[in-house]
Amino acid sequence: MPGPHYTHPIATPIAAAEYRARRDRLLGHPETTDVDGFVWWGNHRVFYLCGFAFAPTERPIALLMRRGGETVLFVPRLEVEHAEAYANVDRVVAYPEYPDVTHPMTHLTKLLRELGLTSAFGGDGDGAPRVMGYRGPKLSEASGASFVALDDVLEATMQVKSPAEIALIRESAYWAGRAHRLLQDATSVGRTETEVEMEAGAGATAELLAAYRGAYRALSWGGSGPFATYRGQIGAHSALPHSLNVNAVFAAGDTLVTGASCPMFGYWSELERTMFIGDPSVEQGIYFGHMLALQDLAIDACRAGRTCSSVDGAVRDYFAEHDLGDAWRHHTGHNVGIRYHEGPFLDVGDDTVMESGMLFTVEPGLYVPGLGGFRHSDTIVVTDDEPEFLTDYPRDLDRLVLDAA
């Protein structure tokens, strides 16, 4: 049973009509008039445009779109039934295998001709990416059609999220919060990083499966179900912001930095918290206070019509005013969607103007060697008014101090 926590309706995947609308927006974009259509290789690109989530291997997969014509997914034989079951396309076309006696690009060249993509095609690469040992020619050389790099155009159309996307990310954030609650409750002196993370993930996943009764799909590349982790950010090691698991043992006095999320029909959110085992020292408390002040000012600065750089600029000003430069390590945040990080970035070098419907993680951090790291991350959406939280978890010190007994 879902239990007392889960009281709202379950989320549903992106509808077929929205995939069509995304493709139409791209084909109708003023910067794409010079091409006959598109060839997309990247797994996130293909998923965004047709909903097919696949594991990238040495066998290329491509989504072909012809202006005023068919949308075709080009896959190796082993993916045919999978693609036919899940991809929102007009047709699936298969090649036998890679490398095989006839290279996949030879098969693809025939398909380009059949679809009329003979003059110029746009996309995210002139040939398949070199994944897991794949080698092959440029598609322009194999086909004679010219390639136009139009990945920036697709990237730009992905920046503002639709209501359906925001709903999925809000639901992802709900489950991130549940996993984080279980992580926080399971963490205690003497236990290990890995066992606590497994317990939190398993517990939250069981809740989700009970709530969804078979209707949940991750449709993603980062596992299935909610999780919450430390990624090695425990004690002094928390001063390394992008560390990996070191299977630390929790000890009194540790500064802890967490991360939690849940893939939800392909979409992600980000929730991170700074916690302490036992009451923080004066020094820990001071950095926690700066971190919270920085996050407050950054969230408040996320307003439609302002630039991304202005948010990070305000954060950097605070670092300078309080003489905290030694503790600075990274920009304020990033957009989030099908990918865990995506542009635009809350960075002094990104002058993108924020729009209603853009999402950001807001996560200014301070890092002090020997003491630890101090970073909360919340996922917010820019609106016509104040930014709205999609994550929902306590941010105040009192509720983030764990019992040291």
Next chain:
Amino acid sequence: MPGPHYTHPIATPIAAAEYRARRDRLLGHPETTDVDGFVWWGNHRVFYLCGFAFAPTERPIALLMRRGGETVLFVPRLEVEHAEAYANVDRVVAYPEYPDVTHPMTHLTKLLRELGLTSAFGGDGDGAPRVMGYRGPKLSEASGASFVALDDVLEATMQVKSPAEIALIRESAYWAGRAHRLLQDATSVGRTETEVEMEAGAGATAELLAAYRGAYRALSWGGSGPFATYRGQIGAHSALPHSLNVNAVFAAGDTLVTGASCPMFGYWSELERTMFIGDPSVEQGIYFGHMLALQDLAIDACRAGRTCSSVDGAVRDYFAEHDLGDAWRHHTGHNVGIRYHEGPFLDVGDDTVMESGMLFTVEPGLYVPGLGGFRHSDTIVVTDDEPEFLTDYPRDLDRLVLDAA
């Protein structure tokens, strides 16, 4: 405590001397004499050459190697302490952030000049890859030095594994086997895919952590600790070879296809089995028999001096002789190492000559819509004599039939 299962010494990471030897092999390779040195971007490339495992984001990381000079790791500020702790390099050089007001490629260009990489550099890309929204210029345009694509040379030097690499992959296979045993034992009618997978992963991970007493590191991008999964390959859905989790409920009569592995200081193995819930039907038994015969003949064909294509050719001949073409979906196998798949491939189109020390997954599969998929995968090493199994798990039908009660 490790328990009765684990009786051999624990594995240890690749030594600093081996990283140096890898770099020297590359710098001394006859096809690299035209360049001053190298710039490597890919996370697997950087890890192979200096042992630094990092999470790729919008912030580029590059490994620079100068013939007769320093090896330098170029990282964003937030990775400095992490890189200094783990990378086998002479020096770590940091840029502040991406995109920032000064683009990382501007900083990198200065570093190229400082290191004397001013005429030509080799590597896996002319500029940083477009990960998570990264955008930037070609490094040749930014620096004025010319770029020579030498990724194929590095790829070739990675194909034959060292004794230390084989030892790590054998240890990975041991833990894959433990997770698979727990998966098989936990699977029963009415339970769900996800709960059984979590139980198997958690149990095997706890065993590993007890055995390693803090000395285990995954150093990888696919999680930490052993796991065993179905990836949705349950019942009729097992006919989709590269499916994703669908949280199926196990039922009597199901054909099951599994996958198990464990990242071990950066290295992977592959273990997969076909199982049945309850005694197989006549049809299930027939396909299982073909699958086993195919795997036997393919393993036996993996001999030093023969071509990769000859192994897959023998498999395809068997399919043809037994009129099984409709059930064919993919080639026989692939090399495995830091990446879960890598070249050379056991494929009719890959004429690489097998050498002692090359690893392969051997996994010919048959797929029958409505009935299921039939595939074992074992990881073997080519020797001067018979191929040697690194995986060690029952392959016979009797020990792969689960109780249907």
